Amino acid sequence: MSSVAIKSTEEIVSCSDNGQHPLIYISLKPGHGQCQYCGQKFIRTTTTDSASTEKKAA
Ligand SMILES: [Zn+2]
Numbered sequence: 018m019s020s021v022a023i024k025s026t027e028e029i030v031s032c033s034d035n036g037q038h039p040l041i042y043i044s045l046k047p048g049h050g051q052c053q054y055c056g057q058k059f060i061r062t063t064t065t066d067s068a069s070t071e072k073k074a075a
Pocket residue numbers: 032033034038052053054055056057
């Protein structure tokens with residue numbers, strides 16, 4: 018099991034663990050979610066957040 022959370026800008030993400038379990042959809046409206054089958058964690062992010070991470074000191 019991977020402990021790395023998958024980041025998504027979507028409110029709903031899907032997970033099937035590469036076909037290892039039935040495809041399910043997980044709501045990220047609370048800001049995060051977790052697959053009930055494989056335990057994969059998902060974090061909802063926004064494009065504005067990613068922009069700030071690329072900020073560099075001039
Ligand atoms: Zn899963």
